[in-house]
Amino acid sequence: MKIPNKEIVQLVKDIQGSKNNKVVIIPHVNPDGDAIGASMALYYYFSKTNKVDVIAPSHFPEFLKWIPNSEEVLDYKKQKDKSDELVLNADLIIIADHNAANRSGDIEESIAVSKAKKLMIDHHPEPSYPVDFQISEILVSSTSELVYNFISEINNSAFDREIASAIYVGIMTDTGNFMHNVHPDTFKIVSNLMEYKIDREFIYNQVFNNYSLERMQLLGYTLSDKMEFLESVGTVILSLNKKELDKFSYQVGDTEGFVNMPLAIQGVNSSILVMERDEEVKLSFRSKGEIAINKIAKEYFNGGGHKNAAGGSEKELSVEATVQKLKEILLKNKQILIN
DSSP states (O other): OOOOOHHHHHHHHHHHTOTTOEEEEEOOSSOOHHHHHHHHHHHHHHTTTSEEEEEESSOOOGGGTTSTTGGGOEETTTSHHHHHHHHHTOSEEEEESOOSGGGGGGGHHHHHHOOSEEEEEEOOSSOOOOOSEEEEOSSSSOHHHHHHHHHHHHHGGGOOHHHHHHHHHHHHHHTTTTTSSOOHHHHHHHHHHHTTTOOHHHHHHHHHSOOOHHHHHHHHHHHHHSEEEEGGGTEEEEEEOHHHHHHTTOOTTTTTTGGGGGGGSTTOOEEEEEEEETTEEEEEEEEOTTOOTHHHHHHHSSOEEOSSEEEEEESSSOHHHHHHHHHHHHHHTHHHHOO
């Protein structure tokens, strides 16, 4: 388990030594529960001593907007000039829940030219972000778990209900409500978070039981009309184009969790969601057990991630053409997909 080294601890203490020092926290593009949970926990922590801002490279899901102070998160696509100014004038930039510069979206260029110290906190494999310091560990449930360790090492007395709740959101969402990628320390940390009287039932309902009618209709349509089972490789492909998403008034986050559902089907060992987003096709990969689905994401779709959870993209083809390409790739890589 990685914890902040002495240099990182000293960096943070130096930043916190003056209230004039400015901190900017940047989650990845299309941020999920872990990215927002980790970022908001850091926001609460640094706001006790510094001016701090969270800048999301793109819009984040409605089901996370109940988190206190989340209305203060800047949307880079809507507030570019202000965001660029904050990045360029920051003393410390924290890259949260991603480890490659292109995952910062359009704000990548401003981060690169900023003279701020840069710290990456992330749990994905093969880090490549050009930063001054990094806390990188793949053997944890989430980046939020690393943020817990980060705060514990620097100032364990800083924890409060807001920080604990934000970290819990990140751990809960990135483990699928504690169904995967957990280890003994994960539950020890959650036990410690409970000491701050977090409302687990409220958080669960806000995240998992707070969807729109259109979202549920989209889910039904996806599973009934847009699901294809490639039995010879034990893989389900789900696909959605922009026209279909628009039909159900798609909002960011509406397809969260869709890719996991086919894994409940007997004989299915991997599942892939192919979806049109922002003038490109996004792919989400999930698998069970020893099936390293991230190899497909990395080799063929300019992506990567964990063994059982990865992402990628296709910038040249339509959703339909991407699905056809994907089928050919899967059939060619049976050795990866069959236990």
